[in-house]
Amino acid sequence: MVGIVGYGVYVPRYRIKTGDIANVWGADPNIGKALGVFEKSVPGPDEDVATISVEAARNAVKYGRIDPTKIGAVYVGSESHPYAVKPTGTIVAEAIGCTADITCADYEFACKAGTAAIQTCMGLVQSEMVELGLAIGSDTAQGRPGDALEYSAAAGGVAIIVGDKKPVATIEDTVSYTTDTPDFWRREGEDFPSHGARFTGEPAYFRHVGEGAKSLFRKTKTTVDDYDYFVFHMPNGKFPISMGRQLGVPPEKLEDGLVVRSIGNTYSASAMMGLARILDIAEPGSKIFMVSYGSGAGSDAFVIKVEKEIEKHRGQVPTVDDYIERKTYVDYSVYAKYRRKIVALG
Amino acid sequence: MTRRVAIAGVGISKFGELWEQSIRDITLEAGMLCIFDSGIRGGDIDAICIGNMSAGRFTGQEHLGALAADMGGLGNVPSYSVEAACASGGAAVRQAYMAIRSGEHDAMMVLGMEKMSDVTQTEAMNTMSVASDWEWEGLGGATFPALYAFMARRHMYEYGTTEEQLSLVTVKNHANAAHNPYAQFQRPVPLEVVMKSGFIADPLRVLHSSPISDGAAGLVMCSEEKARELTDTPVFIEASTQASDTLALHDRKSITRMDSVVISSREALKKAGLKIDDIGVIELHDSFTISEIMQMEDIGIAKKGEGGKAVEEGITQIGGNSPVNTSGGLKARGHPIGATGVAQIVELVYQLRGEAEGRQVEGVEKGMAVNIGGTGATSIVHILGR
Amino acid sequence: MAEKGVAQVWRKIRAIYNIQGNICKTCDTHFFPPRLVCPNCRRKGQLEDYKFKGLGNIHTFTIVRQAPEDFKRQMPYVVAQVELDEGARITAQIVNVDPEDVEIGMRVRACFRKITEYGGGGLIVYGYKFEPVLKVTGHPYP
Structure with missing residues (x-):
């Protein structure tokens, strides 16, 4: 039955506390409690959806002990693709060692582009058009400075490899x-x-x-x-x-x-x-x-x-908690520099 | 039978940020000065060789040989430039040396120049980085100072070289430059100031680093016979050698020595029939102070790993056993890239003619210049004698 | 002619995305970047593609505090020579680390990052940087 044969995640190292953002804008510093978001991940200045997707995909390949040349489809879902025109997926495919004999496209459907990619891969695997499909959901979300979204818009990526042989979890x-x-x-x-x-x-x-x-x-x-x-x-x-x-x-x-x-x-x-x-x-x-x-x-x-x-695969790659625990806090000024919110810096 | 090659005259522009002068102005200045110094007739110069690294990027102008011939009114003499990164000046001297020694030319003008201050800091840094392996070092953020910091960090790790030793090189070179009227920084700098200057690439600080400079230097080189007609004080090139190493620093077995310097200096001494202790005055390529320390070891005036200690002991000061960079070196005289290798020779000539007022080494008979390109991918050594 | 960087970068994508160099079968030496001729064996050399494992130790490093414009957002950043387990040394940035924690001998692994961009509308160059090896727990059951 079709299922997840490998998965991997990536969360950037930097965090900012939502209370620190609130202090900048004069909002209630206890906003974290009200929103249920106490801190959020911040991508480094050299990270974007392509790099985050590659890191997650490499973890997924390693976790599933997958031969990347067997992957027949690569879909990257995001609303912050680094290029407006030019796929992120080709960067990922090349960086994890796929062959050129793949189908590939970028998806966008706000926050659900990654799960749409999973469904596409399920269809391709079940119809036997491909042996393995790679579905990625990844974002470096932007919130306008001072906007409510700024307290939650974060960065991270998850890669799921869909296949029908020995899945660690079946998608029923x-x-x-x-x-x-x-x-x-x-x-x-x-x-x-x-x-x-x-x-x-x-x-x-x-x-x-x-x-x-x-x-x-x-x-x-x-x-x-x-x-x-x-x-x-x-x-x-x-x-x-x-x-x-x-x-x-x-x-x-x-x-x-x-x-x-x-x-x-x-x-x-x-x-x-x-x-x-x-x-x-x-x-x-x-x-x-x-x-x-x-x-x-x-x-x-x-x-x-x-x-x-699933028991045979654990311990191969960092878990979500491993990434959550690996963190360094930045203040709002460093956050603004990293997230290109300083207009004069371009 | 090959013939001896002499230097009949030298000239040098002021080094520094020459806001009022273009590359044409400084080229002409150095050219006129060396011609006047030698007393040669312009019409007797039968070729021009230019040392320049990157006038195309720094000023937008290449084809400097023709430019020099034109500006100097030297008409139709053959002219060309040679490039070997920071060793371009030394390479031009060596090209002229070989042309004259072979008999092809009899009297040549050699000019080294760089006009660096007309571009942004980013453009200047990127242009210097192309002297290293741009694609595999510079592009990824390993700036030129970063590559020298790699060597410094490793030298400190392997041999216990200290920040103070790195800084003492600066103190010495500034003290020397205080007496060099052409130097960019004609003032001493106290040790505390060097050690408190800002880091550019740890452990290297601003005051461990040569500046961005404009400047030009020139020589009139000729056969011994011609030189004797022109002057009573000809200086002879007793050896000219050159060696290469990997373009990228990461491809070297050791980054705490420069094999190109070891090989070319050893070869030069052999050709001149001299030992390193016979050399009374030395110009080393201190683009960063760590390179002066490493080259002291590589040419043999200090044991491997003990260059820093030797600086502390004062052997490289004027009055020491092996005075190094009496001109102030790249650090304090300034480092207009293509001019540096020629400027080193100019200083040695002043020393050998006894004209280095205020910084003269007494009784000096032989001098050596080490001019390197990139992070040591090229080394050109000249030994001069009276 | 090509837009700035495009062909220059494209032709080495394999090498910079996956640290793909080569190995000389005659002298058993690994090279990165890939060499066209084995410098040890020259015409007797036999070069084959080799994908490095991406693990190594820091041989030397510096913290860059003065850099061209493109790096301004990252400053100060750490750049190092990493001695790969296979023997070749490679120059790269070290990320996901506080500069003051970096030391010679530190164990690092390759990661995938943005190297540079040719302006706001130009090409983005991706490739290898290195980071300290990450702790992997592999959850036991709760």
């Missing part, structure tokens, strides 16, 4: 829920995204994640009780918990995936990072229910079962 089912809902966007040529403020909540995030989840429950004829872990896209620490409350998910089943508290919202990598954190620790047989969300708007819901195979 997936559905999507998609409408035209402009809750968040970035126009061509703009440096920072715009958003609908409170409109991003009820009609956008909660409706799409909720409907996606319900649709998958119906399709698989399961309920909350059939799952050990839940992951909902994490724009902040509050939304996924409210979502869980609406769907009747006990908070402890969400707890292990809530990486947003310590690294922020890694956008295209956000839900996948929660999934990776669970794959790092879950016992074989565990069942995971994940729903990603992308503004604009849509959700991809997945049912994933952890297999015994």
Whole structure:
């Protein structure tokens, strides 16, 4: 059955405390508690979606003991691709040692481009068009200085290799829920995204994640009780918990995936990072229910079962927690320099 | 039977940030001065050889041989430039030496020059980096000072060389330059000031580093016969040697010595029939103070690893056993890249003619100049004698 | 003619993305960057592609505090010669480390980073830098 045969993550080393950002703008320094985001990851000045994707993909290849020449498809989902035109995927493919006989494209669907890439790879593997597909969700998210997004917009990447031989976790089912809902966007040529403020909540995030989840429950004829872990896209620490409350998910089943508290919202990598954190620790047989969300708007819901195979792969590459713990704090001025917010520096 | 090659006249412009002078102005100045010093008729010069590293990037002008012939009114004489990074000046001297020695030319003008101050710091740094392996060192952020810092760090690690020893080289060279009217920095610098100057690439500080300079230097070189007609005080080139090493520093077995310097200096002494102790005055290529210390070891005036200690003991001071960089060296005389190798020879000529007022080494008979390119990928050694 | 850097970078992508050099089968010496002729064996040399493992120790290093414009955002940064396990030495930046913690002999591994960009609208050059080897725990069961 189709599933995850290897996965890897990458989180940059730098962190800024949301309280430090609040101090710059005169906001309540306890904003971390209100948002459920206490610190967020910051990419180094020489890191971008291509470098983060490569690091995550190299970890995935090593974890799965994959021969990269067997990979037939590479998709990188992000809303911060370094080039507006010119794929990130080709950089990744070359840097992990793929052959030229691959199909490759970049995806963009706000925060769910990475899970869309997983679905594409599932289709290609199941139709036997490729043996292995590499799906990446990766972002170096930008928030306009002083905007609410600045407290959460973070950087990180997750790479998942999809195949049907000896998966460490099978992907039992997936559905999507998609409408035209402009809750968040970035126009061509703009440096920072715009958003609908409170409109991003009820009609956008909660409706799409909720409907996606319900649709998958119906399709698989399961309920909350059939799952050990839940992951909902994490724009902040509050939304996924409210979502869980609406769907009747006990908070402890969400707890292990809530990486947003310590690294922020890694956008295209956000839900996948929660999934990776669970794959790092879950016992074989565990069942995971994940729903990603992308503004604009849509959700991809997945049912994933952890297999015994996973035990043979742990300890090969750094875990999500290894990356979370490897950190150095920067203050707002260094953050502004690294994130190119100092206009005069270009 | 090959013939001896002499230097009949020398000339040098002031080194420094010459805001009012273009590359044409300083070229002409050094050329006129060496011609006047030698007393040669312009029409008797039968070729011009230029040492220059990168006028194309620094000023936008190449084809400096023709430029010099034109500016100097020397008409149709053959002219050309040679490039060997920071050793371009030495390479020009050596080209003229070989041309005259072979009999092809009888009297040549050799000019070294660089006009570096007309570009931004970024452009200047990047242009200097092309003397190293640009693609595999410079492009990734290993600036030129960084490569010398690599050597300094390693020398300190392997031999216990100290920051103070690195700094004493600066103190000595500035003290010497105080008496050199052509030097960029004609003032002494106290040790504390050197040791407190800012880091550019740890452990190297601003005052361990040669400056960005404009300047030109010139020689009239000719056959012995011609020289005797022109002057009573000809200086002879007793050996001219050159050696190469890997372009990139990381490809060397050891980065605490420069094999090119070891080989070319040993060969030069052999050709001249001399020992290193016979050399009374030495110009070394102190682009950074660590390179003076390493070259002291490489030419044999200090044992391997003991160059720093030898500086402390004062053997390289005027009055010491082996005075080094009486001119102030690259550090204090200034380092207009293509001019440096020629300026070293100018200083040796002043010393051998007894004209180095205020910095004269007494009773000096032989002098040696070591001019290196890049991080030691080229080394050109000349031994001069009266 | 080509836009600045494009062909120059493209032709060495293999080498700079994956530290691909070569090995001379005659004298068993590894080279990086790849050499066109073995400097030891010259015409007797037999060169074959070799992908370095990307692990090594710091041979020497410096902290750069004066650099061209393109590096301004990174300053101060560490650049080093890394002695790779196979024997070749390579010049590269050391990242993910505080400069004051770097020392000769430090164990490092290759990582993938942005090396330079040709201006805001130009080509981005990616390639190897090095970082201290990362702790890998591999979670035990909770």
